[in-house]
Amino acid sequence: MASLTLEDVAKQAGVSRSTVSRVLNDRPNVRKDVRERVQNVIKSTGFRPHAAARALASQRSWTIGLVLPLSVTLFFTDPYYSHLTKGIAQACNQYNYTLALFLVGTKEDEEKIFPRVSRKGLLDGVIVQSGHHGEQQIIGHLHDAKMPLVVAGRPFRSDNVSYIDIDNINAAFIAVTHLIRLGNKRIGTIAGPQHSTVGLDRKAGYVKALNERGFSIDESLIVEGDFTESGGYYAMKKLLSAKPDAVFAASDVMALGAMRAVRESGLSIPDDVAFVGFDDLPIATLSDVQLTTIRQPVAQFGAKAVDTLIDLVENGINPPRHIIMETELVIRESCGAPHGKK
Amino acid sequence: MASLTLEDVAKQAGVSRSTVSRVLNDRPNVRKDVRERVQNVIKSTGFRPHAAARALASQRSWTIGLVLPLSVTLFFTDPYYSHLTKGIAQACNQYNYTLALFLVGTKEDEEKIFPRVSRKGLLDGVIVQSGHHGEQQIIGHLHDAKMPLVVAGRPFRSDNVSYIDIDNINAAFIAVTHLIRLGNKRIGTIAGPQHSTVGLDRKAGYVKALNERGFSIDESLIVEGDFTESGGYYAMKKLLSAKPDAVFAASDVMALGAMRAVRESGLSIPDDVAFVGFDDLPIATLSDVQLTTIRQPVAQFGAKAVDTLIDLVENGINPPRHIIMETELVIRESCGAPHGKK
DNA sequence: ACGAAAACTGGGAGCGCTCTCAACGCGAGC
């Protein structure tokens, strides 16, 4: 298979390389009949340009990278990542970009991955999930290399960097305010890790809601989880001794774990303890008591990240784009609001 | 950034392009002191060869593709895929390969993805997850394009194709035999989709175990699920009317759904209905009643797939490799065996 | 019908590597 080249196609169509290239890339200035003739040859031969050759000549690889943390358990237990990945993958597909996946687990992974993502000729741009340990470092790398970059989730140092996020503070505020309105007096929270902006912001929203309604902040009602199911479970065990009548969990997965702990202790949901989660992943509806939660548009979020990245690739990385997406409170059973079908 | 090239490095080190290339690729026939001199320049300049240029010249992209089905819900709900992906990604990283991810959802996705994976100059090889709808077609494509290919999970037509799998029949056989030994008389199964070899094989193992122990096959005790939690749930609702005293579910996720249905109906696990699942994903231990299940080595499975693929890339695709990995019965609470801590 | 402008087409020069091959020492063997 002396693999077909542009040249061969050109010969068959009786035109030059350049013309075939123009047809291939949908460029103007090709006579209609010539274009069609070339297209026919392309179709009949099944010709597809050599990706590496094109990348070398055009200095565009049509590939974007996705860097995801894999902090031991997170990638497994939190379906959030699957959903995000799916949204990004589908968007890439739509734009005919290839998606390169980089899962960063160990320190050694980092060492191998970091140089690779900034390597010339491999990636046109990169999406980095914020909130993991080496975040700062990789963002710096990428920035130095002038590699177009979109961070999914606001990073710690967000100047000069494009990111896409939801308004975590406000969303959490709404969730907690909802619990207050329902008459709960001792509202606890299972917060996310406080080394991530998500964790910080959602807790800030919780605090803000309580303050605004004149509640004082009781530190014993705040427990930090790690976004895993068992993290939620153990956090709730701790929280239980503070006797909360409602809990705002910073993720659905943690909410599920927490609800398991509550059930085990013999209390009922939502009567004894009301719950609001965060994410609205499909699992939110699978539990015995369906979860009231904040819906964030995970798939669109991914698509928008790709959109933005491609924009950066094509139009330069300045000025940095900051995009905030909308969220929504979805009321189900676990909060005890009249809406619940129970 | 007039991006550094091989030529520049060569000049700085006072040698030729060729010599730098040799050093870069760890090839022999370079004098020790020269090699060191070049390595120093490489290190101090931070030079990294242009990926596309290298791919074009060497006809090797150092990238492999992973094609995953995304049949609506599956990729979300079944953590199996996350684990597999993780195993594959880490193996790629180890070998300094880049992983390109292709998530196939809709028919349109297929149309965009199928030509892309067989495209010259993009991928050195491909791993395809078996069991999805367009499986046959893409395997055919790839085979015609002589693209090195490893199928994860035995495909329907397995001649001429390398694949890696576990012995599903035997594993299911062991699971069901375990339930028989525990004294259960009416053992049902929630089978996987019968259009996939996994679904078929695990059911075959179930049938084989019953036959071997002199049980007759009661069709009302066999219900087909779709590997989702809710699929398991509804399958169990159906199965309940056949009054099984034990159930072998073809996946952990389905087992979880089924157990939810059993609990809802007021029966207890394992006393009224015993359970054995399949996969041994972390979720197996998260339920109130920990799941007895078949452990399959998902991460190693992925690593082995990458291993095999690279072997095919380097040593030719013939003869096709067929690799079967070991599984293990993990006894926990849900089967009611004395081992359970309940 | 004629010239200028616009539209189209082809050739050539890369893009930054790898790889073959010829040339060049240099020590060993006779």
Add this chain to the structure above:
DNA sequence: GCTCGCGTTGAGAGCGCTCCCAGTTTTCGT
């Protein structure tokens, strides 16, 4: 001391595409 052979090095020719530019054809106004 001379040749042979081996390890080492560099030059050159691509890999298959894009893109610029110059040349050619077509179009259009007058």
